[in-house]
Amino acid sequence: MLQVDRLVKRFGTVGAVNDVSFEVPEGSFFTLLGPSGCGKTTILRCIAGLERPEGGRIAIAGEEVFSPSRFVPPERRPIAMVFQSYAIWPHMTVFENAAFPLRYGRNRCHPKELRRRVESMLERVGLAEMSHRWATQLSGGQQQRLALARALLCEPKLLLLDEPLSNLDAKLRASLRNELKTFQRAFGVTAIYVTHDQSEALALSDHIAVLDRGRIQQIGTPRELYRHPANAFVAHFIGDATLIPGELQSDGKGIMTPLGRFETLGPTQAHAGSVLVCFRPESVRVSTQPPTQDIALPNTFSGIARSVDFLGDHLEVAVEAQSWRLKAHVPNSLPIQEGQELTLMVPQEGVIVVPSETDYSEEATPSQRVLNSR
Amino acid sequence: MIEKDEATLRAEQPVAQSRWTLVLSQGVPWAAWGWRAGLYLLFALLVLPPMAFVVWTSLKQGQAFSLAAYRDIFQSSEWPKLWQNTLVFALGSTAVAAGLGLLMAWLVERTDSLGRSGAYAAVFAGVAIPGMIRVIGWILLLAPKTGVVNLALSHWLGPGAPSVNVESMGGMILVEGLFWAPMAFLLLSGPIRHLDQGLEEAAITAGAARWRVHLLITWRLLAPSILSVMVLTFIRAIQGFEVPLFLGVPGNVPVIASSIYIGLQEAFVPDYATASAYGVLMLAFLFLVLGLYAYVTRHASRYQTVVGKGFRYQPTSLGRGRWIGGAVLWAIAVVQLLPALYMILASFLKTASIAQVGDSLTWANYQALLQFPGIVQSLVNSLIIGLLTATAAVLLALAVSWAMRWYGVHGLSSLVNLPLVFPGVVMSLAMLVMALRLPISLYGTIWIFVVAYLATFTPYALRYTQPALLQIHPELEEVARTGGVGQGVILTRLLLPLLRRALMGAWIFIFLISIRELAVASLLYTAHTQVIATQLLDMWVNGNLNVLSAFGTVITALGVGVGLLMWRLGGRGVQV
Ligand SMILES: Nc1ncnc2c1ncn2[C@@H]1O[C@H](COP(=O)(O)OP(=O)(O)OP(=O)(O)O)[C@@H](O)[C@H]1O
Ligand SMILES: [Mg+2]
Numbered sequence: 001m002l003q004v005d006r007l008v009k010r011f012g013t014v015g016a017v018n019d020v021s022f023e024v025p026e027g028s029f030f031t032l033l034g035p036s037g038c039g040k041t042t043i044l045r046c047i048a049g050l051e052r053p054e055g056g057r058i059a060i061a062g063e064e065v066f067s068p069s070r071f072v073p074p075e076r077r078p079i080a081m082v083f084q085s086y087a088i089w090p091h092m093t094v095f096e097n098a099a100f101p102l103r104y105g106r107n108r109c110h111p112k113e114l115r116r117r118v119e120s121m122l123e124r125v126g127l128a129e130m131s132h133r134w135a136t137q138l139s140g141g142q143q144q145r146l147a148l149a150r151a152l153l154c155e156p157k158l159l160l161l162d163e164p165l166s167n168l169d170a171k172l173r174a175s176l177r178n179e180l181k182t183f184q185r186a187f188g189v190t191a192i193y194v195t196h197d198q199s200e201a202l203a204l205s206d207h208i209a210v211l212d213r214g215r216i217q218q219i220g221t222p223r224e225l226y227r228h229p230a231n232a233f234v235a236h237f238i239g240d241a242t243l244i245p246g247e248l249q250s251d252g253k254g255i256m257t258p259l260g261r262f263e264t265l266g267p268t269q270a271h272a273g274s275v276l277v278c279f280r281p282e283s284v285r286v287s288t289q290p291p292t293q294d295i296a297l298p299n300t301f302s303g304i305a306r307s308v309d310f311l312g313d314h315l316e317v318a319v320e321a322q323s324w325r326l327k328a329h330v331p332n333s334l335p336i337q338e339g340q341e342l343t344l345m346v347p348q349e350g351v352i353v354v355p356s357e358t359d360y361s362e363e364a365t366p367s368q369r370v371l372n373s374r
Numbered sequence: 375m376i377e378k379d380e381a382t383l384r385a386e387q388p389v390a391q392s393r394w395t396l397v398l399s400q401g402v403p404w405a406a407w408g409w410r411a412g413l414y415l416l417f418a419l420l421v422l423p424p425m426a427f428v429v430w431t432s433l434k435q436g437q438a439f440s441l442a443a444y445r446d447i448f449q450s451s452e453w454p455k456l457w458q459n460t461l462v463f464a465l466g467s468t469a470v471a472a473g474l475g476l477l478m479a480w481l482v483e484r485t486d487s488l489g490r491s492g493a494y495a496a497v498f499a500g501v502a503i504p505g506m507i508r509v510i511g512w513i514l515l516l517a518p519k520t521g522v523v524n525l526a527l528s529h530w531l532g533p534g535a536p537s538v539n540v541e542s543m544g545g546m547i548l549v550e551g552l553f554w555a556p557m558a559f560l561l562l563s564g565p566i567r568h569l570d571q572g573l574e575e576a577a578i579t580a581g582a583a584r585w586r587v588h589l590l591i592t593w594r595l596l597a598p599s600i601l602s603v604m605v606l607t608f609i610r611a612i613q614g615f616e617v618p619l620f621l622g623v624p625g626n627v628p629v630i631a632s633s634i635y636i637g638l639q640e641a642f643v644p645d646y647a648t649a650s651a652y653g654v655l656m657l658a659f660l661f662l663v664l665g666l667y668a669y670v671t672r673h674a675s676r677y678q679t680v681v682g683k684g685f686r687y688q689p690t691s692l693g694r695g696r697w698i699g700g701a702v703l704w705a706i707a708v709v710q711l712l713p714a715l716y717m718i719l720a721s722f723l724k725t726a727s728i729a730q731v732g733d734s735l736t737w738a739n740y741q742a743l744l745q746f747p748g749i750v751q752s753l754v755n756s757l758i759i760g761l762l763t764a765t766a767a768v769l770l771a772l773a774v775s776w777a778m779r780w781y782g783v784h785g786l787s788s789l790v791n792l793p794l795v796f797p798g799v800v801m802s803l804a805m806l807v808m809a810l811r812l813p814i815s816l817y818g819t820i821w822i823f824v825v826a827y828l829a830t831f832t833p834y835a836l837r838y839t840q841p842a843l844l845q846i847h848p849e850l851e852e853v854a855r856t857g858g859v860g861q862g863v864i865l866t867r868l869l870l871p872l873l874r875r876a877l878m879g880a881w882i883f884i885f886l887i888s889i890r891e892l893a894v895a896s897l898l899y900t901a902h903t904q905v906i907a908t909q910l911l912d913m914w915v916n917g918n919l920n921v922l923s924a925f926g927t928v929i930t931a932l933g934v935g936v937g938l939l940m941w942r943l944g945g946r947g948v949q950v
Binding site for chain 1: 856858
């Protein structure tokens with residue numbers, strides 16, 4: 001449905017998007033995820049035609065809409081966009097706002113047909129009773145639904161959403177998140193969603209592209225990204241992760257780190273030499289037994305509990321192991337005190353090996369060698 | 375979709391290059407070039423030829439070019455006097471306007487003074503009552519022999535009574551200063567209101583004496599705003615025409631602006647070279663002032679922290695002084711209104727003297743006015759010129775701000791704003807010498823007024839359209855574009871409705887100032903193309919003051935009506 005190929009966009013000398021490529025299959029929900037300023041909005045605006053890229057190729061539904069020799073303006077691309085500000089026109093009623101694209105847009109229709117379609121759409125998003133109110137009299141959540149209704153009435157092949165939930169409070173955000181997903185499924189529309197909120201991305205998406213500084217770090221399903229992050233940035237941006245540098249040993253299975261030897265089930269042959277050992281807080285097993293001589297066992301090390309937070313169903317323990325800080329989730333039945341010495345073990349299936357790319361070496365300076373504090 | 379070549383595609387669609395302004399870094403679309411070139415050309419044609427013609431005329435002696443006109447001016451015996459008068463007049467009125475404006479702003483914004491509405495009444499009077507009417511009102515009140523106040527004084531106190539003469543340098547300074555005091559008030563009340571109280575309190579808690587805090591912090595922080603208001607008033611006073619003409623000429627206090635007009639009016643054969651040379655000297659001086667100002671304020675952004683958050687200042691309690699403050703504010707308002715009020719009264723009297731007030735009030739002046747030759751024609755002309763000018767200026771300003779938004783045509787605004795430097799009478803002269811040399815006959819038609827007013831007033835319309843357009847979030851347009859809506863529909867269905875208030879405000883303001891403009895009209899009219907301002911001038915030169923008052927009353931009523939309309943639109947008409 002959408003192909004983006006080696007997209008490049010600069011503002012002056014600043015490269016906002018560098019060599020970004022991805023493909024989105026029809027009917028799926030695709031998310032661009034990354035920290036603030038990484039170029040998510042810029043990519044979305046390039047797809048919409050609101051920015052003209054410096055290079056690359058974009059095709060929507062098999063039709064090339066941008067290439068170095070071709071530029072299709074936004075009004076002739078089969079898209080609709082929901083903006084972060086919602087962009088509800090304040091001088092019109094709810095009905096007029098929703099009807100505007102059908103009156104003057106790409107897919108116009110007969111006035112009678114228009115009334116029927118707009119009314120049924122407002123019905124579906126729960127705004128039917130307020131269709132004659134001024135748009136400015138809507139609450140934030142209602143405005144968001146109006147923006148969505150207006151976009152869906154354009155009958156886009158591609159729906160572009162730029163952080164549509166970021167202006168809402170946490171509760172509303174969670175409920176509208178589900179609604180959004182339901183609408184997308186019901187209309188069968190392909191959606192490109194932009195967010196910097198990883199939990200939103202994980203909950204909504206079929207596929208996620210993780211971006212940093214204008215480059216794609218990894219593309220995959222939420223599960224893939226969580227379980228097999230391609231690099232330290234992804235590991236660290238999606239969920240909590242502890243990353244410890246080490247050297248891959250010649251047996252191809254063990255990694256020597258300052259905390260001892262780690263072994264993994266996952267593939268390591270792709271890497272060589274310096275790597276990072278990565279594990280998630282829920283993979284860490286904690287025991288209050290004092291360390292024995294068995295400490296020489298692989299995947300096992302000792303540490304001191306620095307803080308213990310009660311999070312209901314589990315405890316979150318911040319552990320200091322040598323100079324490293326890491327998090328562990330442990331059953332709430334375990335009686336752990338701050339300052340207590342602990343033995344920690346990460347099972348082989350919980351150990352992920354990622355390349356230690358120099359890009360992120362600055363984050364691995366001794367002062368903050370732990371990458372799990374986001 | 376069929377493959378098209380790049381050029382046609384670009385011609386069809388100028389591209390949004392960035393979110394706020396569309397920087398044309400590369401691949402400039404043809405449409406953008408079209409807009410750019412068209413608007414530059416239009417404004418260059420509107421603004422530059424008058425300037426070029428006035429310079430050219432000043433250098434032309436018969437067939438040859440020479441600097442003789444300038445040499446004659448510098449060698450003439452009046453030149454030092456003229457120059458000195460102009461400066462004293464401008465500096466004096468600047469002091470009066472800035473002083474009164476500051477006093478009003480301080481009373482309104484930072485004290486618990488009563489009667490703050492008086493300040494706004496003064497502002498309203500300043501906007502709605504044409505300057506010319508106020509000057510004539512002052513003459514009716516305070517002319518040396520005939521002014522009603524002086525008549526009353528000698529009536530009650532006998533022959534040796536003291537008299538007040540408004541036709542003097544002092545009178546001119548006061549009247550011109552009163553003209554600009556409301557503007558100074560408006561421009562200063564913002565900075566004074568936003569002055570962060572914390573900055574002052576920090577100093578007071580640090581143990582500094584209150585007066586020292588005021589001196590070192592408050593005034594230091596306000597200084598840039600005060601300076602800019604003073605520069606603006608100074609330029610306005612140098613450009614001033616009504617006061618020098620109506621008060622300075624009878625009082626024998628010539629300044630450059632009035633002598634350009636009088637020189638051309640009184641001479642048997644008009645000496646355009648000398649008049650133009652005066653005009654060029656004025657323009658050069660004003661550019662110099664603006665350049666100096668820009669140089670002095672080049673670090674102005676350092677003071678931007680001054681405009682603090684929305685903390686409302688705890689007003690200084692004046693105690694008993696609250697009443698005095700209120701009285702001062704209302705006194706200023708009354709002084710603004712007084713001349714027009716007296717003119718209304720005089721329009722119902724048989725003679726200019728108030729002695730007959732008891733006798734009878736009469737409509738005779740209004741009947742005489744109706745029979746006065748050319749009066750109706752001048753009203754019609756003014757209305758037509760006002761309609762055309764206001765409409766065209768608003769459309770031009772809209773096109774300019776639209777082009778700036780979509781195509782990043784930024785240099786255009788300095789070109790559009792150039793006429794702000796022109797004194798009205800110099801603009802008038804420039805248009806005249808240009809029209810006399812053009813092959814098409816502009817002189818003697820109302821179109822010459824429209825062209826001159828358009829050049830002069832479009833910058834004011836821009837002050838409405840540009841901020842209004844900036845306030846419209848670009849996403850409001852972009853969401854329509856992604857929905858497939860074309861630019862024409864976006865302009866007519868989205869932008870125009872959202873801009874409606876600003877456009878109406880601009881239209882009314884331009885209409886108001888163009889139907890009463892005197893300086894720009896002063897050299898452009900003929901017997902067949904009178905406008906109300908020049909008609910009033912003619913009546914003043916050779917007419918009956920009571921009929922003149924009736925005409926003035928009609929004009930004032932018109933101005934107040936339009937002013938009220940503007941006030942209801944949110945008081946935006948007070949931009950200067
Ligand atoms: N119009 C512009 N002119 C110059 N630089 C820009 C412009 N728009 C974006 N940028 C720069 O491009 C980079 C990417 O911006 P973009 O808006 O795409 O980020 P984002 O990922 O959407 O961030 P956020 O989550 O904060 O919205 C940023 O460094 C930004 O400063
Ligand atoms: Mg963004």
